[in-house]
Amino acid sequence: MSEPTNKSNKRKKQEEIVEQDETTAPIDLELIKKQFKDLVRPIKDNDDRLDFISFVCSHLNIQIDPIPDHKPKESKQENVLATIIQDIKDSLPDITTEAPNEFICIPKNNSFKGYTKENTINVDGFLYTDEDIDEMVESGKLQSHYCLDCNSKSVATLNYISHSTTPNQLKYMFSEAFLGDTTDKKLLDIGSRLGSVLYTGYLFGQCSKLTGIEINQFFVDLQKNIIKKYKMTDKIDIVHGDIMKNSDLVQQSDIIYMNNVLEFFQENKDLHIEFWKFIQKHTKKGMKLVTIPSLEESFKNNKIPLKLKGWVKKIDTDIPVPEDDPTFGDYQEIHLYTIL
Numbered sequence: 001m002s003e004p005t006n007k008s009n010k011r012k013k014q015e016e017i018v019e020q021d022e023t024t025a026p027i028d029l030e031l032i033k034k035q036f037k038d039l040v041r042p043i044k045d046n047d048d049r050l051d052f053i054s055f056v057c058s059h060l061n062i063q064i065d066p067i068p069d070h071k072p073k074e075s076k077q078e079n080v081l082a083t084i085i086q087d088i089k090d091s092l093p094d095i096t097t098e099a100p101n102e103f104i105c106i107p108k109n110n111s112f113k114g115y116t117k118e119n120t121i122n123v124d125g126f127l128y129t130d131e132d133i134d135e136m137v138e139s140g141k142l143q144s145h146y147c148l149d150c151n152s153k154s155v156a157t158l159n160y161i162s163h164s165t166t167p168n169q170l171k172y173m174f175s176e177a178f179l180g181d182t183t184d185k186k187l188l189d190i191g192s193r194l195g196s197v198l199y200t201g202y203l204f205g206q207c208s209k210l211t212g213i214e215i216n217q218f219f220v221d222l223q224k225n226i227i228k229k230y231k232m233t234d235k236i237d238i239v240h241g242d243i244m245k246n247s248d249l250v251q252q253s254d255i256i257y258m259n260n261v262l263e264f265f266q267e268n269k270d271l272h273i274e275f276w277k278f279i280q281k282h283t284k285k286g287m288k289l290v291t292i293p294s295l296e297e298s299f300k301n302n303k304i305p306l307k308l309k310g311w312v313k314k315i316d317t318d319i320p321v322p323e324d325d326p327t328f329g330d331y332q333e334i335h336l337y338t339i340l
């Protein structure tokens with residue numbers, strides 16, 4: 001009668017020793033894998049293998065999903081961003097995403113050749129995806145064509161423009177592969193408009209501070225409401241004003257984001273030149289500039305008589321982007337520089 005008890009006590013003791021060893025000694029996983037392979041080699045039959053695997057899983061307390069879920073899991077951040085986007089859509093008067101009485105001009109350069117006020121419509125890329133646009137066109141909420149001669153069948157497609165960076169572009173921009181380690185870095189978005197850069201940076205980036213400066217009071221109020229509602233005031237600051245009167249913001253930043261700051265908002269070409277002189281003057285060695293479009297294109301389009309050579313160095317951002325992503329081209333619009 002005593003024998004089994006002794007044996008089981010002995011086994012218990014041995015197990016305790018093994019458990020103790022497991023907590024203290026580092027394990028050699030590769031060795032265990034090799035031992036496992038040797039152990040399972042004799043199990044040839046498929047059903048036996050399945051039986052054994054299910055035993056291993058239950059022993060290790062691992063649940064294996066029989067139908068693998070290929071859909072990417074929606075993260076909490078994705079859900080918050082989607083809710084912010086819906087909140088902004090709800091607070092704006094219509095699809096064009098313009099502030100009341102906002103002055104918008106079409107740039108007169110090769111990138112927007114043929115674009116006129118009549119054939120161009122603003123559909124914001126932060127709020128609406130390409131699929132949303134297709135749906136809106138199908139349901140008649142959004143026009144896709146305009147009439148060349150009234151009452152005729154002579155129609156042409158409308159040009160869509162966006163004044164915001166898209167969520168996908170921003171998640172790519174805030175990735176470590178693009179910007180490097182941004183922990184403790186301060187980012188300034190010049191012309192922050194809806195706040196797209198700031199919320200996406202808050203949710204998906206590592207920057208310690210995200211500041212947006214916006215000249216239009218309507219959009220400043222909108223951004224302030226969002227950051228208050230979503231409790232993002234610990235990292236995000238919104239400044240109302242003209243960047244040209246806030247050189248300290250430029251000087252204090254590590255990363256400066258500029259997406260078409262003046263292109264659609266300033267017709268006076270002299271002010272474009274003043275803007276770039278101001279940026280050159282106040283940026284310091286080591287800072288990063290992220291721009292849409294490239295500085296080369298901006299300078300060429302707006303005939304900016306300043307040299308890029310000696311001021312900035314372009315950083316190759318040829319990082320892997322899934323080529324089957326239909327928005328592949330969007331990522332290539334984002335350009336990265338470092339100040340020399």
Ligand SMILES: C[S@@+](CC[C@H](N)C(=O)[O-])C[C@H]1O[C@@H](n2cnc3c(N)ncnc32)[C@H](O)[C@@H]1O
Pocket residue numbers: 126162163164165189190191192193194195196197213214215216219241242243244259260261262265
């Ligand atoms: C194309 S939007 C970019 C929005 C945002 N940065 C993004 O990428 O989603 C440019 C914004 O710059 C603002 N802006 C134009 N001139 C400015 C200035 N001198 N100072 C501050 N903001 C300005 C405009 O009102 C507009 O909202």
